[in-house]
Amino acid sequence: MKKVNIGGVPEHFNLAWYLTLKNGDYKKEQINLRWHDYYGGTGAMCKALRNKEIDIAVILTEGIIRDIINGNPSKIVQTFVQTPLIWGIHVAHDSPYQTIEDLKGTKAAISRYGSGSHLMAYINAENHKWDLEKDLDFEIIKNLDGAVEGLTNGKADYFLWEKFTTKPLVDDGTFRRIGNCPSPWPCFVIAVREDFIASNKDDLETILNIINNATCQFKEIPSIDKTIANRYEQQLEDVQEWLSLTEWSQSLIDKPTIVNVQKQLFALDIIPEVVGYENLIYRL
Missing domain, CATH: 3.40.190.10 (Periplasmic binding protein-like II)
Structure with missing residues (x-):
């Protein structure tokens, strides 16, 4: 069974990962996907990708774009949450x-x-x-x-x-x-280390297929609002508002979005240069 390490913030955005893991969906495909919570957020995950502590990160768009430009050997393979944070x-x-x-x-x-x-x-x-x-x-x-x-x-x-x-x-x-x-762009993307993509493309595609099937149907899960409210200690009406505002994605982030993020980061002197779309993404 192939062991794969994935990281993300322990927040309601990532509940679909928890549900698919709890259901054993990855193990059915001979993938031992291990989830790691990163309370320190984007910076901690960027470091973990660089140190090969995780293979995949569910990470803020602007943070991973900045870190790839600064030398993180990873690529964005998909948008995870389409709506802004x-x-x-x-x-x-x-x-x-x-x-x-x-x-x-x-x-x-x-x-x-x-x-x-x-x-x-x-x-x-x-x-x-x-x-x-x-x-x-x-x-x-x-x-x-x-x-x-x-x-x-x-x-x-x-x-x-x-x-x-x-x-x-x-x-x-x-x-x-x-x-x-x-945020003036889709908030979360899925980023993967380049060496992992090169040697585990089929496993990566399987993982993405499973999570994408889950996010497509996430809002239709019976009593999902109550589940989120209980798990994350939130008021039910806040969860219902959040669900109404949030849309997941199953597609690769597009070029105009990447250009917009970089333009804003460059204008704020957060990145040293604007790089080509292909430098930041990988098409599966």
Whole structure:
């Protein structure tokens, strides 16, 4: 049986992977797919791909594009979630900041440099016409638990994270959400190490066929809203709103999207150059 390691964030977006694993769908095809949770998000997964700790990552589009351009020997083989990620902009509950404009020049908590929380802080600053040199400052907090500690004790002032994942922390009074910042592109892609593609193409195609069949039918699963609410400790109405806004994909990310992501990252000086579409994707 072929062992394959895959990584992703332990969030509701990835429940279809958990359900197919629980059902033994990969083992039926002689694939021992092992899921690894990455609480540190994109930056941690990029590192794991480089170190060959995982073969596949379900990862933020902008983060993996940046890391491939910076030398990560991986390729995007498919879009996983077609809709944008809605990043909530959070402050500590007792923070004096009331609006996004109040945050200008203060310190953003980020999981690590090159992470989604780091890149989206730039996008948010650009959206509000801030000076990217003077008005941005960062504190590395590693993960969501680190953000709770960092904002609560004043090490950082605000934090961007997926709005529905952080909603329980807003509900319990840990955070206040003072705005949203949707990513200007499809949020999650599936990236695979090049050496794994070269030697395991058939297994990769099998894995993608299984997960794509699952995401096609995901919203039709009986009581899926209740399952998500219970598993991720979320309010049922929040889950129902999230489901109504989210669309999965079974296709390769297209060239105009790749160009748009790179243009924005390059304009923000996050990548050193814009590269060709074929440098970032692999067609199975």
